[in-house]
Amino acid sequence: MNNLKYLVLSALFVTVGVFAQQDQEKKEPQQGHVNQNKFKQLYDEFSTPNMYRAASGAPGVAYYQQQADYVMDLELDDVNAKLSGFETITYTNNSPDVLKYLWVQLDQNMRARDSQTPLIEGSGVNPAAQISSYANDYMGEGFDGGFNIQEVKGVNGKPLQHMINRTMMRVDMPKPLASGEQFSFSIKWWYNINDHVNGRGRSGYEYFKEDDNRAYVMAQFYPRMAVYNDVEGWQNSQFWGRDEFALPFGNFEVNITVPADHILDGTGKLTNRKEVFSKDMMKRYEKAKKSYNEPVIVVTQDEVIEKIKTKSTKTNTWKLYAGNVRDFGFATSRRYIWDMMAVKIGNKDVMAVSMYGKEGNPLWEDWSTKAVASTLKSYSRMTFDYPYHKAISVHAKQQGMEYPMICWNYGRPDAEGNYSDRTKFGMMSVIIHEVGHNFFPMIVNSDERQWTWMDEGLNTFVQYVAEQDFGKWYPGALSEGQSAYPSRRGPAKNITRYMGGDQDFIAPIMTKGLNTYQFGNNAYGKPGTALNILRETVMGPDLFDYAFREYAQRWMFKHPTPEDFFRTMEDASAFDLDWYWRGWFYTTDYVDIGIKDVKKYYVTTKANKAGGDLAKRYGMDEKDLVYFVEDGSDEYTAGMKSESISDKSTTLKEYLMDNFTATERAKMEEPKFFYSVTFNKPGGLVMPIIVEYTYADGTSKTETYPAQIWRLNDNEVSKAISSAKEIVGITVDPKLETADVDTSNNTWPREVKQGDFDKFKNKVKN
Known part of the structure; x- marks a missing residue:
């Protein structure tokens, strides 16, 4: 630091210190307190x-983390909207603990007639209600949902003791499961599938009255292992309907039997593609694997329109295998159009896929699969290369939900195929969001329930x-x-x-x-x-x-x-x-940082009262100090009369520059204007102070003071600003970067509104 700056700052520092000390001496003794500093480390938390x-x-x-592997046989009863399943779970105890029992999640029980979910929400009588809502709420028995658990058995075929507590089922093992051991058991179950449009829900079916068909988006459809970990042992939070799911990773082998005229896709690789694809579908699929710019339609809209005129009484079984996933979902219907394209992720190809009804066109055919592909590239750039072989976007009314490799998304044009920007960008955003969930939390597997x-x-x-x-x-x-x-x-x-x-x-x-x-x-x-x-x-x-x-x-x-x-x-x-x-x-x-006060100063070599007192107190020669006089003060007025202060700043005397060479002096820019800017913080959140200073010549400069500027005073801080140019405007957070909730205190002069500041700067410049 050069001596000139040192003298100036020393004078200011000493002045502030003396006045602070005098103020402290006047205060009454205060009680002590614990560390409430907002920069305190988070050791306590x-x-x-x-x-x-x-x-x-x-x-x-x-x-460590546990592993749960599933082998499932599922059958969809399309006539009665019912799903039946038989699953075998192999649970591996990788923890150092001995486990006496296992906990299984039964999320469908949230829709059971005896569910307590409706009882935890406050309600009143609304002044009006839709007829369908009125009938559902007050006139019917309610949907007959929830799992019907038919049996829980060990691999030896013997029944296992089990207990159901709402959406959780405890399975008691014949003997404790030691660290490193596995236990296999089976569950046979069925449930009535809900109408996710009228009854709400994260999965279920949408019914199309005009052709008497359903489109199914199926998830939370099977009893699923709960998480056991080092943080809380068994996950023991019931599913009330909002908080989503904490699940262990595992391998899934799933066989799904549906009507033969359905198409189906879901989590995992389709292992019997040639059995369930027609020859035309196979040709289009092979073409899609080599198309990187435009989707290839594998099942066309014309084919769907023809297909829904009848219903097959035969069935097909679609076989899927997924390794190292935390969950499983699938979609099936005879109403789905199907398109695909390849996207290069790292050194491999991934298939971006969309399934949608004709109601989604032309919007879905134009943009769904491209949104999938773009999302995979963006998220891979921000995290890691997408590890799975495909990502599917399924069109479902009023839906936005995610599972490994598959998600359901809303966004539907009107009957004539027209759509607004709100519909278009809403559809694109929900696809990006739900496909993105493959990364968080399907792979980076946080506890959504907590x-x-x-x-x-x-x-x-x-x-x-x-x-x-x-x-x-x-x-x-x-x-x-x-x-x-x-x-x-x-x-x-x-x-x-x-x-x-x-x-x-x-x-x-x-x-x-x-x-x-x-x-x-x-x-x-x-x-x-x-x-x-x-x-x-x-x-x-x-x-x-x-x-x-x-x-x-x-x-x-x-x-x-x-x-x-x-x-x-x-x-x-x-x-x-x-x-x-x-x-x-x-x-x-919240963030609310403002400008409390701006004071303008001039420098002079004539001692002012405060500076003179300082010099006397510390035995300093008055000639060794530079003095600051506030614009408009009594001392400023007196100084102007005696011509010791110019209208800008008095030229510093040569004796103050004695410690600098001529070369050093030539490089030094003499400040002509000095300001003390006091920032306050009515909001409690500490944030950096981003300040734009605008000068009389129309130029501007942005300075960012780190958040640590608040570390010793959580209410207000001041900054001394020296400038060769006159400052005519100051704005805090000029680009609205900090989420400041009140910008009315962000500008000086105060009458200049932040939204008009560009106009103000142009006016100054001109």
């Missing part, structure tokens, strides 16, 4: 690292990146006048209304999904936006992307916790982010 989960956020040396944001929030963040990629890679998808994809979630400004809302109806992100207010904002919008801000504004894309990929690759095909994510992001970036996690994820604080 985090679990202690151990052999299972390392302090770095990586799996520990003793990390931490919904790790599923939905992380995925919403990458969805935003993928949407922007889609707009660049497929500009024809954009509407006239659009230069970028119109993402609904991701940009900081889109979350401000929620974050600045009624605190009585906002919960921290780190809340179990079932217990949150405003589920969409809490689980999707806020965490997705928080990660986008962290990437674009706090860390920068390079550091963030490296750390994010490290997290994804460390935990692919494993079960991470929030702490594993937080720790990995810091470990791989050398960025201390505890303050960020604490504020955004553990609290409901």
